[in-house]
Amino acid sequence: xxxxxxxxxxxxxxxxALPYVLLLPGLLALCAGLGYPLVRQVVLSMQEYGLAxxxxxxxxxxxxxxxxxxxxxxxxxxxxxxxxxxxxxxxGVTMAIGMGLALAMRLMSRPVRLLVQTGLLLAWAMPVLAxxxxxxxxxxxxxxxxxxxxxxxxxxxxxxSWLLEPLSFFFVAxxxxxxxxxxxxxFTIYAGLTQLPGEIIxxxxxxxxxxxxxxxxxxxxxxxxxxxxxxxLQVIWDLRVFTQIYxxxxxxxxxxxxxxxxxxxxxxxxxxxNFGVASAVxxxxxxxxxxxxxxxxxxxxxDVDS
Amino acid sequence: xxxxVPRRTRIAVDVLGLVAFVACVFPVYWMVNTSFLDRRxxxxxxxxxxxxxxxxxxxxxxxxxxxxxxxxxxxxxxTVGTVLVALVFAFLAALAVSRFRFRGRxxxxxxxxxxxxxxxxxxxxxxxxxxxxLQLTNTVLGLTGLYIVAVLPFTIWTLRGFVAGxxxxxEEAAMVDGCTRMGAFLRITFPLLAPGLVAxxxxxxxxxxxxxxxxxxVMTNAEKRTLPVWLSTFTDVNRGTDWGAVMAxxxxxxxxxxxxxxxxxxxxxxxxxxxxxxx
Numbered sequence: 001x002x003x004x005x006x007x008x009x010x011x012x013x014x015x016x017a018l019p020y021v022l023l024l025p026g027l028l029a030l031c032a033g034l035g036y037p038l039v040r041q042v043v044l045s046m047q048e049y050g051l052a053x054x055x056x057x058x059x060x061x062x063x064x065x066x067x068x069x070x071x072x073x074x075x076x077x078x079x080x081x082x083x084x085x086x087x088x089x090x091x092g093v094t095m096a097i098g099m100g101l102a103l104a105m106r107l108m109s110r111p112v113r114l115l116v117q118t119g120l121l122l123a124w125a126m127p128v129l130a131x132x133x134x135x136x137x138x139x140x141x142x143x144x145x146x147x148x149x150x151x152x153x154x155x156x157x158x159x160x161s162w163l164l165e166p167l168s169f170f171f172v173a174x175x176x177x178x179x180x181x182x183x184x185x186x187f188t189i190y191a192g193l194t195q196l197p198g199e200i201i202x203x204x205x206x207x208x209x210x211x212x213x214x215x216x217x218x219x220x221x222x223x224x225x226x227x228x229x230x231x232x233l234q235v236i237w238d239l240r241v242f243t244q245i246y247x248x249x250x251x252x253x254x255x256x257x258x259x260x261x262x263x264x265x266x267x268x269x270x271x272x273x274n275f276g277v278a279s280a281v282x283x284x285x286x287x288x289x290x291x292x293x294x295x296x297x298x299x300x301x302x303d304v305d306s
Numbered sequence: 307x308x309x310x311v312p313r314r315t316r317i318a319v320d321v322l323g324l325v326a327f328v329a330c331v332f333p334v335y336w337m338v339n340t341s342f343l344d345r346r347x348x349x350x351x352x353x354x355x356x357x358x359x360x361x362x363x364x365x366x367x368x369x370x371x372x373x374x375x376x377x378x379x380x381x382x383x384x385t386v387g388t389v390l391v392a393l394v395f396a397f398l399a400a401l402a403v404s405r406f407r408f409r410g411r412x413x414x415x416x417x418x419x420x421x422x423x424x425x426x427x428x429x430x431x432x433x434x435x436x437x438x439x440l441q442l443t444n445t446v447l448g449l450t451g452l453y454i455v456a457v458l459p460f461t462i463w464t465l466r467g468f469v470a471g472x473x474x475x476x477e478e479a480a481m482v483d484g485c486t487r488m489g490a491f492l493r494i495t496f497p498l499l500a501p502g503l504v505a506x507x508x509x510x511x512x513x514x515x516x517x518x519x520x521x522x523x524v525m526t527n528a529e530k531r532t533l534p535v536w537l538s539t540f541t542d543v544n545r546g547t548d549w550g551a552v553m554a555x556x557x558x559x560x561x562x563x564x565x566x567x568x569x570x571x572x573x574x575x576x577x578x579x580x581x582x583x584x585x
Contacts, residue, residue: 033455119330240425
C-alpha cells in the first residue's frame, strides 16, 4: 500500500508501532470477550463441572470423560441427527425458493418485480422475535388464521395445536426460518444473475437450449460461486438455530422431543447446571461449524489478498 | 435481457411474484392489523381482515405495567453503548488493517473471518461463567461487553472495505500541500468515511437490538430484560395470550429496525455476504 512509502524517516520506529496501537483496543476486547471464553470453554469441557461445583466445590479434571459421555449418549446423537436434518431441510428449501424467485424476478414485469422486492425487504428486516410471535399468532390453535383457512377449506383443522407434535413443531419452526432466510438468498442470487451477460443465455437459446437446459448448463455453472457461498451460509446459520426453537418450545413444544443442538446446550448447561457436558457439546458444535465454514473463509481470503 | 419474454411465461411469473409478495407481506400486515384490534375482534370465530373500528388500546396497555418500558430502556442502553464503543474500536482497527502493512496483518484478517462464524450457542456457557465470576450478569455493562465483541469483527470487516475504497491519493495530495498526516486524514478522509460509519453503526444497532440468545442467558433477572427477551416471556402465558398487546409490542420493536434496515440495506448487502452475522 502507498502509505508504506511515508514510513521512511526519523519517526520510523514510532510509525511502525502505529498500526499495533490502532489495533490494540479492538484486539484486547476480542481476546477478553471471545478468546478467553473460547479457551475456558475447552477447559470446562474437560472438567467434571456440575451442581456441586455451583456451590463452591472445585471442579475435578475429567480429561476426555465428558466427550466420552456425550459420544456414547444416544440422546445426544438423536439431537445431532435432528439438528443436521432440520438444518439441511431448511437450507435446501430456502435455497430452492430463493433461487426460484431470483430466476422469476428476471422475467417479471417491472411493477410486479418492485412489489416482490419490497415484500422481500420487509420480511428480511423483521426482527427474529417479532417474526416468531407473528407466526405463533398465525398458527394459534384457536384464533389463528392458518387453522381458520384450513378449516374453511374443509380440512377440519379447528383447534389443531401445531406445536404439540414434534413433526408439525418443526414444520412451524422451518416456516419461520425459511421465511426469514429467503430474502437474503433471493436478493444475492438475483444480484449474481444480473451480472450474467445476456448474450450468452440468448446464444444458448438460439442454439435450441430449452429453459431447463439453459438453467442447468448455462445459468447454474456461471453463478456457481454465489450459489456456493449463499448455500454454505444458510447451512451455517440453520445449524445454529436457537432462538426459534427455544421460543416455540416455550410456546408449547415438548422440549425433549424438539431439542436441537443450541437448546440442548442451553438446557443442560444453564438449565441444569451441567456445565462440563454442555461445554463439550458446545465445543463439538464449534468444531462442526469451523469445518463447514472453512471453504467460505478460504474464498474470502482470496479477496483479501487481491 | 433484451429479448421479450413470452406473454404466457410473463403472466405465470407475475402471478408467482404476487404470491411471493403476499407471503412476505401478509404476516407483517397481520401483526399491524391485530395490534389495532380489540380483544373481542381478535377472539371472534372469523378473522377481522381490516383494523376498522380498532384503536390504540393495545398500545396503551403495553405502557401499563407490562414491563415494556423497562425493557425498552434496557435495550436502548445496551444498543447505544454497543454501537458507540464498537464503532470507535472498529474504526481504529480498520485504519490499521487497510492503511498499513504490518506483521500479523494477514493473521488478524483471517481471525476476523473465522470469528464471525462462531455461533453464540457455542460460547455462551463460558461467557456466562466469565460474567458470573466478574459479577456482571444482569448488568448493562456485562451484556454490552458481549455485544461489542459480537459485532466488532463484522464492523471492522465492513469499515475496512469502506476505508480501502477511499483513494489515498487525496490524502497524499493534502500532505504535499502542507497538511500533517493527521490533518490530512481528519480533513479529507474522515468526512468521506462518514456515510460508511453511519451505515456500519446502524447495522450494529440492528444486531444488538434483535439479539436474543445472550440476553436470555445473561439477563436472568426479570427487571433487566431487553425487549426481545421481554417479548418472548410475554407470549409465554399458555392460557389466553393477549395477542393484541403482543402484536403491538412486536410492531414497536420492529419499527426502528425496519426503518434503519431500509435506509442502509443497499449499502450493506455486499457486506452481508462478506460478513456472516445475520442470524
